[in-house]
Amino acid sequence: QVQLQESGPGLVKPSQTLSLTCTVSGGSISSGSYYWSWIRQPAGKGLEWIGRIYTSGSTNYNPSLKSRVTISVDTSKNQFSLKLSSVTAADTAVYYCAISPYSSSAWFDPWGQGTLVTVSS
Amino acid sequence: EIVLTQSPGTLSLSPGERATLSCRASQSVSSSYLAWYQQKPGQAPRLLIYGASSRATGIPDRFSGSGSGTDFTLTISRLEPEDFAVYYCQQYGSSMYTFGQGTKLEIK
Numbered sequence: 001q002v003q004l005q006e007s008g009p010g011l012v013k014p015s016q017t018l019s020l021t022c023t024v025s026g027g028s029i030s031s032g033s034y035y036w037s038w039i040r041q042p043a044g045k046g047l048e049w050i051g052r053i054y055t056s057g058s059t060n061y062n063p064s065l066k067s068r069v070t071i072s073v074d075t076s077k078n079q080f081s082l083k084l085s086s087v088t089a090a091d092t093a094v095y096y097c098a099i100s101p102y103s104s105s106a107w108f109d110p111w112g113q114g115t116l117v118t119v120s121s
Numbered sequence: 122e123i124v125l126t127q128s129p130g131t132l133s134l135s136p137g138e139r140a141t142l143s144c145r146a147s148q149s150v151s152s153s154y155l156a157w158y159q160q161k162p163g164q165a166p167r168l169l170i171y172g173a174s175s176r177a178t179g180i181p182d183r184f185s186g187s188g189s190g191t192d193f194t195l196t197i198s199r200l201e202p203e204d205f206a207v208y209y210c211q212q213y214g215s216s217m218y219t220f221g222q223g224t225k226l227e228i229k
Contacts, residue, residue, distance in 0.1 A: 037218075046209065046220055046221070046222045046223050047166065047209060047211075047220040048220070049217070049218040049219065049220070060216040060217070062217065063122070063217075096165055096166075098165075100213075104153065104154075104172075105213060106153060106154040106155075106156065106171065106172070106213040107156035107168055107171040107211065107213070108156075108158075108166075108168065108211070108218075109168035109171075109177060110165075110168075111165035111166060111167075112165065113164075113165055114165050
């Protein structure tokens with residue numbers, strides 16, 4: 001059973017770059033079986049998909065964030081990462097990593113527990 | 122971008138009652154690409170239903186999904202105390218995912 005764990009700074013200054021890592025256990029990120037996604041949720045609000053990466057390095061991003069997002073994969077560490085540049089207070093949220101099956105790619109299961117990132121000076 | 126609109130925003134029911142949650146899409150969604158999640162406070166969302174009507178592993182059979190095209194429904198046949206939570210629908214299409222805004226199911 002694949003498990004996911006997010007990590008990274010909980011506080012980021014405005015205009016800086018938010019960087020998070022998702023560590024995968026119980027499976028190999030190189031298996032080719034999944035897409036690896038980032039999703040966020042501002043406090044008290046709904047869910048927003050940020051983007052995804054496949055083992056090959058192929059990416060898809062939410063058009064609303066595309067200009068600021070980079071998702072990458074490190075197969076040697078069994079991790080994938082999120083970078084979001086030029087952050088503002090509107091980027092304050094709980095950030096989740098999640099996987100979707102390559103065969104259909106249509107749903108997310110499982111999810112990491114989430115990590116809160118606050119953008120503030 | 123396909124917009125998902127969930128209704129009602131809040132649903133107040135008692136344990137033992139039947140809950141019916143709606144998810145309406147701005148354009149037709151393939152049934153294969155419609156999922157439902159449950160989220161409790163402080164927790165990550167949990168997959169309940171995928172492919173519009175297939176229950177995820179370990180999900181009780183009181184949860185069922187139905188619908189096609191632009192109208193989808195999550196039904197909880199007989200509410201248990203642990204079912205009171207927020208529910209989200211989600212669709213996939215054109216390498217893009219969108220979520221509904223959520224329905225809060227609260228104890229009456």
